[in-house]
Amino acid sequence: MVDRDAAALDDPVGESLRGHHRHLARRLGQVAVYLPQVATFAAVSADPDPAEWADLARLLGRGELADLFSHPAIPPADWEPVFTLDGVQMIGPADAEPVPGVVELGADDVPEMLELAARTQPGPFWPRTHELGTYLGIRENGTLVAMAGERLRPPGWTEISAVCTAPEVRGRGHATRLVRALAARIAARGERPFLHVAAANVGAIAVYERLGFRVRKRVTFRGFRTP
């Protein structure tokens, strides 16, 4: 793969909000954020000036979370840091075999998806997050025990996210199957999968590496509170 293809991965939120997810965006001037209940991520330009930060503050409102995802820009001093988390961005294989036994999840499944995400903490998950892409699950005796889905969509790429398995059924290959099933769907439309994971989450990284994902770069996730 040439570098040019991966350039969109350096601003995955902005590339998604300007492109595939523009119907889920709120915009003001140069800045954009996802609709409430979909995601908290905000996109700013490469080197935002004070007017751009002011636009983001106006768009979000006072005292709201400005989740810059992996963007390195530093807001003005009166923006209170809320979190900083070291992570890695990984790129997945160009093709994968489809997987039986996984089901597509939709609006009716949202209460169960929220409950599973609350129990397993795979990352932010809101009532409308599933509108970002396809979410797949595995049910045991009718109960949702594992899920994974598609989140950011920079051109040519789809991010796999919300990978989680209920603690009592871990180690059975559920996450492996779900990530493989998503990777197969992504490859079938000519795109490549990528994902983000906390650098300390060595268990999840091991699962992804076994599936052929490789670290592209280290990132730092940061969130701030607007003044």
Ligand SMILES: CC(C)(COP(=O)(O)OP(=O)(O)OC[C@H]1O[C@@H](n2cnc3c(N)ncnc32)[C@H](O)[C@@H]1OP(=O)(O)O)[C@@H](O)C(=O)NCCC(=O)NCCS
């Ligand atoms: C990370 C996580 C999703 C893994 O889920 P899982 O369903 O247990 O994953 P898998 O079963 O596919 O793989 C996990 C392990 O089981 C092993 N395994 C895979 N298939 C297996 C099978 N059929 N039988 C036994 N073990 C198996 C894997 O080799 C792997 O081994 P390891 O423990 O040495 O790493 C789960 O631990 C989780 O929900 N964590 C909290 C949320 C989270 O951090 N999500 C990732 C966000 S980026």
